[in-house]
Amino acid sequence: MYESTREPQQADMKLVGNSTANGGAFRNVSITGDVEIGGDVDCRSFKCTGNADVDGSLQSGELKTTGNLAVKGSLESARIRVTGDLDIKGALTGEEIHIFGGCTVKAGIQGEQFHLKGSLQSEGMLNAEHVDIRLLGRSAIGEIVGGRVEVKLHATHKWVLWLPYRESPELVANVIEGDHVYLENTIAQTVRGGQVTIGPNCRIELVEYRTGFHQDSRSEVVRSVWHSET
C-alpha cells in the first residue's frame, strides 16, 4: 500500500480560507475552507475541513476529510476517513476505507476494509476483503466482490422517518460475489458465494451458493442454484 517516500524535510502545506494552490509533494497537508489544488498531490497526511478540489491525483499516507473532496484523477491512501461527499473520477485505492456520506467513484474501488454509511455510485468493481455497507439513499455499483460482503439498511432508517434522503435506500448491482454474503434492500442480477443470506427487501435474479443459502420471506429470488464442491 502507498506509503509516501517523502523525506522528512519536505514542507508542510497549510491552507486557510478561500484559496488556490499548486500540487506537489508535501509532508502534511491541512486545509480549512475552500481550496482548489491545480495538480497532483503526494503527501504523508492529508486533512481537510471544507471543500477541496484536486485537479489531478491524490496520494497520501493517510487522509481525513470533513466536507467535500473532489479528485480529478485517482485517490490512493492507506487509511481513508471521509465524512461528507467524495467524488473521484479515477480509482479509489486504500487499505482501510471509512466513508460516512455520499461517494461517487468513476473507476473501481480496492481495499482491505471498506466501510460505508451512506450511498455509493460506481460503474466499476468494488473489491475488498470486508465490504460493509449501511445504506442511506440509493446506491448503484457495477460489481461487489470480496471475502465478506454485508449490505444492510442503516439503523436510522428503522426509526427516523423524516430523514432528508428522498430516495428509498437500496443498492443496485450487477454481480455480488463473496465467501460470506449478507444482503438487505438489494437489487442484483447475480449473487454468488459460499454462504449466502438474502435479508429483507431484496430482488435477486440468480443466487449461486456453495455452502449455504437462506432467504427472507420478504425478498424475491427468481432462481437459486447449489454448487457442490467436487
Place this chain on the structure above:
Amino acid sequence: MTEELISKKELLDVTGISYGQLYRWKRKNLIPEQWFIRKSSFTGQETFFPREKILQRIDRILNMKDDLSLDALADMFSPSPGESSMSVGEILERNIVSSVSINLYLETMDSVQQPILGFEKILIIYVLDKLLRSGDISLDEGRLLIRTLEAYFPEKTGRECGIRLTRKMGVAAFLLVPGDGEVYLDSEVKTVARLSMPACTEELKLRMSGSEGS
C-alpha cells in the same frame, strides 16, 4: 488456436480456493487484470480465465505463499523487470544461463562491454539460452534473435510480448508479437518455437532469486 478458457466457477472447484482468496490475489496484483475475461452467458455475465496460465499461476501461489509474502510474490509475477544486475562471472557461477549463450551475446554486442549486466540484458540472454538449449535454433539464428530483441524489446513491443520463430523453406524469421496474441501466417510457414516474455521474466526472476537454483 484460440486460448482455452476456464470459467470462474470451475476454477474455484478445481483449485479449491475461495472467492475471497481469488480477489485478494487480484488486489495484490498476483493475478493480472487482463486475465479476467468477461463474457455474457445465459445466466448474465460470467468471468473466464485463460486456462493454462491461471492454473499454473494459482498452483505457484499456493506452493509459495507459505515461504514468501504476497507482496514478494507480486514482485515475482509482475512483468516489470527485476532490479538486480549481475556480472558475467556471477551469472555463470550461479548457472543462470549457459556459457555458450553468454559468449554468443557478448560477441554479438560491440567489444566494449560493461562487466555488469542489467536485468533486461540477462533476460535476452536467458531467452536465447532457452531456445538454444531446446535445439530449436542455430547459433546464427541466435545472433538474429539478439539483434531483434535488442532493437525492439521492450520499447516498441511492450513487456507482454511473445516471441515466435518461424521457418519457411529453410529461411528463419523471428516475430515479436505485442500482447502475445495470435498471428496467422500462410500454411507453408512453420512456427518452430514460441515463448512468452512475461513467462520468461517470471522464470528468470525465480532463478535469480535463487529459490529454483539448478
